[in-house]
Amino acid sequence: MLDYNEEAAAYDATRGGVPRAEAAAAAVLGLIPPTARTLLDIGCGTGLVTERIAGGRPGMRVFGSDAADGMARVARRRIAAVALADARRLPLREAAVDAVTAVWLLHLLREEGAVRAVVAQAARVLRPGGVFVTTVDKDAAHDVGSDIDEAFAPYLAPSPSDATERIIEYGAACGLDAVGSAVFRGHGQGRTPLSAAHAVRRGYFASRLALPGTAADQLAQVLAALPGPDRRRPDPEYRLLAFRRRPEA
Secondary structure, eight states: OOOHHHHTTTTGGGTTHHHHHHHHHHHHHTTSOTTOOEEEEETOTTSHHHHHHHHHOTTSEEEEEESOHHHHHHHTTTOSOEEEOOTTSOSSOTTOEEEEEESSOGGGOOSTTHHHHHHHHHHHHEEEEEEEEEEESHHHHTOOSOHHHHHHGGGBOSSOTTOHHHHHHHHHHTTEEEEEEEEEEOTTOOOOHHHHHHHHHHTTTTTTBOOOTTHHHHHHHHHHTSSSTTOOOOOOEEEEEEEEEOTTO
């Protein structure tokens, strides 16, 4: 798993930068009711998306939280209120905010019970009628039918932690009903074989691939030998799900 304190400085440049962040923020805002006055973005990372959510809805107070100090420090340059916090134990009282967002977070949480705990925390801090918006099936979004995906296929980890059915089940158990969805393009995330090989060696796909022993080096060699090693394959399309907290929850 990556050290997100170390990744913070280069994170935005290696993840599609502003175009991807703007696409994500626009899709998120399309699922947030115009009546929302407060929003918490959990796992906000560098705050690049969070900042654009705030900019797209000037009348809404937007806060962020992240478990990595390096990420939180970068985010505070963009958003005034960013807490250093584990998303499984949010430092907020019950029913504190109108909306909670989690963009590119749940797929990283492979520890047993972690995703369920995060969804439960989102439900806890939401006011009745509030909305939780999260990405789902993140790793599957990168399967664009390319030769890179064919090389990945034998190594795919079973049971992604952010599978749609799983998140809907967790949400229902804590008073969240699925009420909408949206997709957005991952600008700049189309991979080349060489960039994929480099990422495999660095452990970027820990949430998606099972690479025991020397498997990472073997896969990297296969990727580097693909035709058009510097040619980008298509960008992924990410999916968001929106949930509303039941009035009686």
